Amino acid sequence: MQTTAAPFTALATIACGLLVAGCGGGGDNPPSGSLSVVSPRADAVTGGDALVQLQGVDDVSTLAVRVNGTKADTQIRRDAAGRALLRVAGLKTGDNTVEVVSAGGASVARLQLNNHPSSGPLFSGPHQQPWVCETASFVLPDGSRLPASTNADCSVPTVVHYAYVDTGGALKALADAKATPADVAKTTSTNGASVNFVIRIETGTLNRGIYQTAILHDPATDTEAVGPFNRPRGWNGELVFPFGGACNPGYRQATSLGGDYKTKLYELSKGYAVASSTLNVWGNNCNSVLSAESALMVKERFVETYGPPSATIGQGPSGGAKSQLMIVDNYPGILDGILPGIQAGGPDGVTANPSTVDCSLLVNYFNAKTAQAWGYDEKTAVAGWSGWNNCETQPTDSAGALPWHGVFSPFYMVPTSRTPPDRTGCNAALPVAQLYHPVTNPTGARCDLYSNQINLFGPTPERANVPRRPMDNVGIQYGLAAFNAGSIDAEKFVELNEKIGGYDVDGNYVAARTVADTTALRIAYQTGQVLNGGGGLKSAPVIDLRMYYEKTPDLHDRLGTFITRERLRAVNGDADNMVMLTYPPGLPPGPFASNVVANEALGQMSAWLARVQGDTSGDTAAVKVRRHKPADLADACWDAAGRKITEPAVYTGQTQCNALYPAHRNPRLVAGMPLKHDVLKCQLKPVAASDYARPLDAAQLARLQAAFPQGVCDFGKPGVEQQGLAGTWFAFATRGVPTPFGR
Numbered sequence: 001m002q003t004t005a006a007p008f009t010a011l012a013t014i015a016c017g018l019l020v021a022g023c024g025g026g027g028d029n030p031p032s033g034s035l036s037v038v039s040p041r042a043d044a045v046t047g048g049d050a051l052v053q054l055q056g057v058d059d060v061s062t063l064a065v066r067v068n069g070t071k072a073d074t075q076i077r078r079d080a081a082g083r084a085l086l087r088v089a090g091l092k093t094g095d096n097t098v099e100v101v102s103a104g105g106a107s108v109a110r111l112q113l114n115n116h117p118s119s120g121p122l123f124s125g126p127h128q129q130p131w132v133c134e135t136a137s138f139v140l141p142d143g144s145r146l147p148a149s150t151n152a153d154c155s156v157p158t159v160v161h162y163a164y165v166d167t168g169g170a171l172k173a174l175a176d177a178k179a180t181p182a183d184v185a186k187t188t189s190t191n192g193a194s195v196n197f198v199i200r201i202e203t204g205t206l207n208r209g210i211y212q213t214a215i216l217h218d219p220a221t222d223t224e225a226v227g228p229f230n231r232p233r234g235w236n237g238e239l240v241f242p243f244g245g246a247c248n249p250g251y252r253q254a255t256s257l258g259g260d261y262k263t264k265l266y267e268l269s270k271g272y273a274v275a276s277s278t279l280n281v282w283g284n285n286c287n288s289v290l291s292a293e294s295a296l297m298v299k300e301r302f303v304e305t306y307g308p309p310s311a312t313i314g315q316g317p318s319g320g321a322k323s324q325l326m327i328v329d330n331y332p333g334i335l336d337g338i339l340p341g342i343q344a345g346g347p348d349g350v351t352a353n354p355s356t357v358d359c360s361l362l363v364n365y366f367n368a369k370t371a372q373a374w375g376y377d378e379k380t381a382v383a384g385w386s387g388w389n390n391c392e393t394q395p396t397d398s399a400g401a402l403p404w405h406g407v408f409s410p411f412y413m414v415p416t417s418r419t420p421p422d423r424t425g426c427n428a429a430l431p432v433a434q435l436y437h438p439v440t441n442p443t444g445a446r447c448d449l450y451s452n453q454i455n456l457f458g459p460t461p462e463r464a465n466v467p468r469r470p471m472d473n474v475g476i477q478y479g480l481a482a483f484n485a486g487s488i489d490a491e492k493f494v495e496l497n498e499k500i501g502g503y504d505v506d507g508n509y510v511a512a513r514t515v516a517d518t519t520a521l522r523i524a525y526q527t528g529q530v531l532n533g534g535g536g537l538k539s540a541p542v543i544d545l546r547m548y549y550e551k552t553p554d555l556h557d558r559l560g561t562f563i564t565r566e567r568l569r570a571v572n573g574d575a576d577n578m579v580m581l582t583y584p585p586g587l588p589p590g591p592f593a594s595n596v597v598a599n600e601a602l603g604q605m606s607a608w609l610a611r612v613q614g615d616t617s618g619d620t621a622a623v624k625v626r627r628h629k630p631a632d633l634a635d636a637c638w639d640a641a642g643r644k645i646t647e648p649a650v651y652t653g654q655t656q657c658n659a660l661y662p663a664h665r666n667p668r669l670v671a672g673m674p675l676k677h678d679v680l681k682c683q684l685k686p687v688a689a690s691d692y693a694r695p696l697d698a699a700q701l702a703r704l705q706a707a708f709p710q711g712v713c714d715f716g717k718p719g720v721e722q723q724g725l726a727g728t729w730f731a732f733a734t735r736g737v738p739t740p741f742g743r
Contacts, residue, residue: 033057035098035111038308039300040333043742046297047118049089051228051304054100054109060084062103068096077229079307085228087304091115119153120207123731123741124290125455130445131208132252132429138210141201142173154253158204163261165197171262174198180220189271195234196221199268201261206297209253209279213302214261216268228307236271238606239302239309240264241295241335244281245318247349249447252429254284258316266599275302282319286349287453288326295327295334311609317341318556322348325537330528330728332536337605341545342556345666346677347531347564350470350524353449355666359391361500364509369499372492381487382479384665387553438506448507456529457520458736466505468736470524472516472681473502475713481670484693494700498707516681521721527730527738530678534571535728539621541608542578543601547585547594548661558663562651563677570676576626580649582637582661597638604633637661651675672715679719684711
């Protein structure tokens, strides 16, 4: 039986009778209590142990525990909140039965758990190969490194270190955790506890990644051993889970985290715990399902060590923002509320990808194909962003040299047939000898987005090493809005669409347009690889932190936030669970400190979640989230001087915030795609002169018809295979065959 966590609680309660027939002793007496796994799912336990809660029984002093029929060496104890908890160990891989019995042997409660190896996988599909272990490169708080792994799963023993913040604000290693340093600072958590600023840091391996957790804990004053029954005094009960940005292929364990004890000192100072994994950084492995799986496993480890958090809050920019949004929507129960920041191009990698690779096609057209003289402003009008140098370095313009801000990441579709193979898109940790080449190494590692996600979309029937792709530009009229507005002339519009071309399966430029695989399209929509917003996201608080970078063109565009909101409105009827905060980059001691906005947002998210959790009405979680949004939390922006302007955020319109921080378009919106930006492959209609705001002569119209023999995009209709979510919690045990995870 599949179970999912209720929003904003860490307990997936499972009644005995739903899982095991005849739970009572001897089959005659019904159980007097119930057991729950204290993590999102009973069918996703890992590592051979689990933290379980017993409910409905007042006196637990004489009760015993059996695991798979054998008495377990564990006790049922109550934590500070009064919960009766037991930590069971020795679980076998697969199904396990945990039973609480009375002193006389009568059954009190039973629970079935499904245990998986700590090396994974659970639901992300077969392990990616090759895989490079990097534990020996991971630096620990005392300056040493994790040992080199000696197994294929890259696992090493877990280690614990301590660090502290001194009275001058410096972070220092703490060699003797039982001795309080003379210069240790004090800090006060949000629960009012004033404690020494001493941090316990646990580092280990899970799911072939490296994880780390950090929490306020001073062994010199917290005399009881760390455990779920006795929380550290300085912990406010909440967990911050940082996610890292970018979007790169995996094939390696990696060593960078989205946030840790060094970068999250503010959060730690307020009593929040911090946890993350190297596989929660899209720059290490761009795969939202793998990120969800790793977050689930890290959170379980945290729960077993410290007890259940009252709330788990996601944080992180760029690819880390997309990861949060997709995890909340597609795997609800792992994160309770999220603080995504500066997502680029939209809320997922699949729909952000077309505009990204369009940039490369445009660069190739402008530099290698056109017979026209294109100016900077004309190129900008076609691309849609705040400046053409989003795509390509411009050596000169009226303002002088303009840098390339790199919207086109070669990872999204890299030419992989070069001789010899290069590592464009691949990390240096992966040996050149293991890279794909169509002739010399056809089974090697392919470092493009869809090869990295081949578990999700599956391989093509023709080549087991080549992924299905939901990428398409058939019918796309590049520069349509620019032509209609008079920003480019008819000849340039026609030639652009005649010559832009597409990619072959190896990412090489070809004259033909790129054609999506229909199975990949269906999977993308059904499993939420195109963010839908109608899964768990409709019931989760979202505070979008939009630091504005577009004054110097940048791929982290404000448009992405509006795309997210538009999808929420389309599927749920409103986006009232989402707040948009926009502000300029800035760090102290300048007039505006952007970290102040982010820090305040964390406190507002904490208050929002607490109010929702305190609502005992029978209303849905979505209703509760909207009801309890803090009154002082609303769309706003800040100017460079730190002045706050509170007004509704709108994509277009004359507002103070839009005057400061205008939102732009991308190549697909310029081509006529609606703001929801969720059409991967459009339905087609015939080319018609009446569809254009400006005239085309007969020859130009004929050329357009020849360039689009099947027709042009009809964005008034849903995309090909476009459909709603088929559910949440999909597993990919067979590549490209999504099935519901669990029982």
